[in-house]
Structure formats: structure tokens, C-alpha cells
Amino acid sequence: MQDIDAIDRTILSILSQEARIPMKSLAGRIGLSRSATTERVTRLEKAGVIRGYRADIGQLEEGTIQAFLLVTLKRTPSIGVLDRLAGFSTVRKVSSVSGQLDLVVEVEVGSINALNELRNEVATMDNVEDLTTSIVLRRDIERS
Amino acid sequence: MQDIDAIDRTILSILSQEARIPMKSLAGRIGLSRSATTERVTRLEKAGVIRGYRADIGQLEEGTIQAFLLVTLKRTPSIGVLDRLAGFSTVRKVSSVSGQLDLVVEVEVGSINALNELRNEVATMDNVEDLTTSIVLRRDIERS
DNA sequence: GATGCATCCGGCAATATGCCGGTTGCACCG
DNA sequence: CGGTGCAACCGGCATATTGCCGGATGCATC
Numbered sequence: 001m002q003d004i005d006a007i008d009r010t011i012l013s014i015l016s017q018e019a020r021i022p023m024k025s026l027a028g029r030i031g032l033s034r035s036a037t038t039e040r041v042t043r044l045e046k047a048g049v050i051r052g053y054r055a056d057i058g059q060l061e062e063g064t065i066q067a068f069l070l071v072t073l074k075r076t077p078s079i080g081v082l083d084r085l086a087g088f089s090t091v092r093k094v095s096s097v098s099g100q101l102d103l104v105v106e107v108e109v110g111s112i113n114a115l116n117e118l119r120n121e122v123a124t125m126d127n128v129e130d131l132t133t134s135i136v137l138r139r140d141i142e143r144s
Numbered sequence: 145m146q147d148i149d150a151i152d153r154t155i156l157s158i159l160s161q162e163a164r165i166p167m168k169s170l171a172g173r174i175g176l177s178r179s180a181t182t183e184r185v186t187r188l189e190k191a192g193v194i195r196g197y198r199a200d201i202g203q204l205e206e207g208t209i210q211a212f213l214l215v216t217l218k219r220t221p222s223i224g225v226l227d228r229l230a231g232f233s234t235v236r237k238v239s240s241v242s243g244q245l246d247l248v249v250e251v252e253v254g255s256i257n258a259l260n261e262l263r264n265e266v267a268t269m270d271n272v273e274d275l276t277t278s279i280v281l282r283r284d285i286e287r288s
Numbered sequence: 289g290a291t292g293c294a295t296c297c298g299g300c301a302a303t304a305t306g307c308c309g310g311t312t313g314c315a316c317c318g
Numbered sequence: 319c320g321g322t323g324c325a326a327c328c329g330g331c332a333t334a335t336t337g338c339c340g341g342a343t344g345c346a347t348c
Binding site: 012015016017018019020049050051052053054055056057066067068070082085086089091092093094095096097098099100101103104132133134135136137138139140141 | 156157159160161162163164193194195196197198199200201210211212214226229230235236237238239240241242243244245247248276277278279280281282283284285286
């Protein structure tokens with residue numbers, strides 16, 4: 001039961017496209033009963049494979065500023081830092097990476113002020129050793 | 145009806161965290177009736193503000209490797225480099241940024257080998273002074 | 289003050305969910 | 319071998335949610 005089998009993968013691929021689909025319809029598509037499907041989804045949620053369900057929001061406004069925060073931690077794993085980052089609605093994406101850096105945080109804020117405040121908040125988190133901020137001047141390439 | 149007012153913003157922020165929440169509960173949280181809430185959400189969907197609902201999958205797709213290439217150029221603007229980068233289908237996103245770095249390049253490759261080859265290609269481009277590669281170990285947060 | 293329109297509300301039938309007991313296949317063990 | 323435990327499945331019933339409707343309200347327009 002620890003494995004993610006073919007059915008689970010089908011479930012993940014459907015839910016990653018249509019997260020609000022009724023369990024009954026999902027069950028129909030994968031050819032299982034509703035209860036078995038619900039059990040699988042619940043298991044995937046509890047196992048942390050499904051972290052949650054997000055609405056995919058289009059660009060809100062033109063006047064937004066995007067930036068990368070390149071974070072080096074004092075020690076990994078990043079206890080608490082991820083939770084705190086998730087609390088900021090301006091944080092768009094966080095990736096744990098290998099190498100000198102530990103986290104690449106992509107943010108989208110309304111003003112330079114907001115960026116500075118966010119930057120300060122992150123920089124003063126306990127476990128954060130170093131923080132480099134790079135404002136996106138231009139998006140040169142973006143593919144889907 | 146074209147505006148996105150404060151209530152809409154609340155809706156978006158809730159749905160971007162809990163996309164599968166019942167409309168009735170959402171209505172309760174924002175203090176509107178269920179039908180009014182549903183209408184607003186439907187409008188946001190039709191207007192393209194809500195592009196869809198995605199399950200947030202903890203583990204990355206198997207077999208694909210994502211990485212950040214942090215590029216410092218000898219001189220800006222990055223004549224030629226952007227064109228060459230655009231030629232690689234594995235390059236997903238390129239951002240010109242301020243600060244020490246000049247470019248943040250997000251790539252998605254099929255193997256470590258492919259990543260190394262890409263890395264070498266980029267590192268030996270005329271205008272590239274320095275190149276740091278960070279492989280994504282885990283995607284911690286991803287919103288739209 | 290009549291018209292059109294956006295937005296809201298509540299109600300009812302249809303549908304989906306939560307929760308349960310029951311069945312099946314399979315590995316393990318005395 | 320039969321017994322036991324277990325994971326995964328199914329279907330059913332009470333409850334919750336949705337889709338869809340008619341109707342109220344506020345507001346600008348003419």
C-alpha cells in the first residue's frame with residue numbers, strides 16, 4: 001500500500017488538471033467504485049503525495065513585481081521556514097534545490113515596499129543564513 | 145462586473161489554498177449566500193481569472209529533472225544568449241533579474257546527462273561569465 | 289417612474305458525500 | 319489446512335451539496 005500504482009498515477013494526473021471533479025466522476029473514469037476511489041485519494045492526501053488543491057489564478061494586475069529570493073539555510077531540512085513561506089500569499093513557488101543554495105522562492109508583490117517587507121521577514125527567520133533578492137526585470141522566455 | 149472587488153479577492157485567496165472547498169462553506173466564510181458565491185466564482189472562471197483547479201502534487205514527475213541555472217553575464221544586455229537559450233526546448237523560463245545575477249533560467253530535462261550537456265553549452269557561451277546550477281529536489285510550494 | 293441590468297436571496301429536486309457493514313483475495317502461521 | 323489478519327474493494331442509506339429556478343433589491347438611464 002506504500003506504492004503508488006498505475007491507478008494512483010491516473011488519479012494524480014486527473015486531479016492535477018481538474019481538482020474539483022466529483023469523486024463519483026473520478027471513480028467512473030478510472031473504473032473503480034466511488035468508495036474505493038475516495039479511499040485512494042484520502043490515502044494519497046494523508047501520505048503527502050497530494051499536498052492540497054489550488055485554484056489556478058491568472059495574472060491579477062499589470063503593476064506586479066516578480067522576484068526570486070535565493071535562500072541559504074543554516075541547516076536543512078528547513079523546519080518551519082516552508083510553513084512560514086506558505087503563509088505569504090505573495091509566495092508563488094518554492095523549490096528545494098541542491099548546491100550552495102537551499103531554496104529558490106518565487107514571489108509576486110504589488111510594490112517594492114512589499115518586496116522589502118517580505119525580504120526582511122524571510123531574512124530574519126531563524127533558520128535563514130543568507131538571502132539574495134533578484135527582481136525580475138523582464139520575462140524573456142516562458143513556456144506553458 | 146469587470147472589476148475584481150474585495151470579495152472576489154477573498155474568494156481567490158481561499159480557493160488558491162483550498163480549491164475543493166464546497167461552495168456553501170466558501171459562501172459562509174465570505175458572508176454571502178451560496179448562490180451569489182457560486183455566481184461570482186463562475187464569473188471568475190469564465191473571465192479567465194480562475195484558469196482551473198489543480199491538485200498540488202508533492203513529488204515531481206518521475207523521470208524529469210528540473211533545475212535553475214543562475215547566470216552572470218560579462219556584459220549586459222545579453223546579446224545572443226537569449227536567442228541561444230530559446231533554441232533549447234528544455235528551457236522553460238528565462239528571467240532577466242537585477243543584482244549580482246543577470247539571468248535565472250528554469251530548465252526541465254530528462255536526465256542528469258542532459259542537464260550537464262545543457263549546462264556546458266550555456267557555460268561556454270561567449271557572454272556568460274559565471275553559471276551556477278541548482279537541481280530542484282522537491283517542489284515545496286506551487287501556486288498557479 | 290418605467291426599463292434594463294447586476295447582484296443578491298431562498299427553495300426544491302437531483303446529485304454527491306460521509307460513513308458504515310459486508311465480501312473477496314492473499315499472505316502468514318500454528 | 320483451516321484460521322486469522324489485513325488491504326482493497328463494493329454497495330446502500332442518511333446527510334450535505336449542487337444545479338437551477340423564480341423573485342427581491344439597488345442603481346443608473348432615459
